[in-house]
Amino acid sequence: DVKVTQSSRYLVKRTGEKVFLECVQDMDHENMFWYRQDPGLGLRLIYFSYDVKMKEKGDIPEGYSVSREKKERFSLILESASTNQTSMYLCASSLVGPNPNQPQHFGDGTRLSIL
Amino acid sequence: GDSVTQMEGPVTLSEEAFLTINCTYTATGYPSLFWYVQYPGEGLQLLLKATKADDKGSNKGFEATYRKETTSFHLEKGSVQVSDSAVYFCALNSGGGADGLTFGKGTHLIIQP
Numbered sequence: 001d002v003k004v005t006q007s008s009r010y011l012v013k014r015t016g017e018k019v020f021l022e023c024v025q026d027m028d029h030e031n032m033f034w035y036r037q038d039p040g041l042g043l044r045l046i047y048f049s050y051d052v053k054m055k056e057k058g059d060i061p062e063g064y065s066v067s068r069e070k071k072e073r074f075s076l077i078l079e080s081a082s083t084n085q086t087s088m089y090l091c092a093s094s095l096v097g098p099n100p101n102q103p104q105h106f107g108d109g110t111r112l113s114i115l
Numbered sequence: 116g117d118s119v120t121q122m123e124g125p126v127t128l129s130e131e132a133f134l135t136i137n138c139t140y141t142a143t144g145y146p147s148l149f150w151y152v153q154y155p156g157e158g159l160q161l162l163l164k165a166t167k168a169d170d171k172g173s174n175k176g177f178e179a180t181y182r183k184e185t186t187s188f189h190l191e192k193g194s195v196q197v198s199d200s201a202v203y204f205c206a207l208n209s210g211g212g213a214d215g216l217t218f219g220k221g222t223h224l225i226i227q228p
Binding site (some may be wrong): 004105109 | 220
């Protein structure tokens with residue numbers, strides 16, 4: 001069964017801290033994604049990666065960076081956390097194949113609170 | 116740019132009622148369309164998808180038909196159960212899969228026994 005694992009379900013950090021959110025997938029997927037989910041706004045794409053060491057900005061990249069050193073791991077980094085980054089963060093992955101419309105598989109999310 | 120509009124809810128129904136959650140979209144080209152479901156405390160799961168006009172996606176009693184002429188992908192189920200209570204997201208991908216999905220804001224569905 002496919003599995004996307006996010007390292008923490010709940011995380012509390014302080015303003016100004018550097019925060020790392022980790023995501024690992026065991027499906028050998030090329031594509032990985034980071035979204036944030038906020039009430040009334042749905043899911044918004046922060047960054048995605050289509051290969052090791054490759055990254056592309058999504059719709060709301062400001063205040064975030066990412067790292068993809070290995071195919072199975074995609075890290076989201078909050079360089080200097082702020083209270084407006086309090087949110088639910090969802091990681092996803094998908095396969096590149098002959099069918100370009102592969103579904104994305106999601107982790108259970110990390111609920112991050114910045115105090 | 117791409118966008119997805121869906122009814123936000125909450126939508127409250129009695130068990131065994133008929134369900135429709137509306138979804139319309141704006142996109143360039145010919146996007147693929149998806150419905151995802153999020154149960155309490157969990158991540159999103161793919162419920163069904165359709166990749167071209169007039170395709171019908173179906174799963175767990177849910178159905179949705181890709182209507183290009185009305186740019187819609189409404190989710191339906193003939194008889195809902197309490198276990199269907201969740202948040203449902205309509206989404207599209209017009210980039211061929213390598214980039215992210217564009218999501219609607221989600222519809223919170225509550226089924227009462």
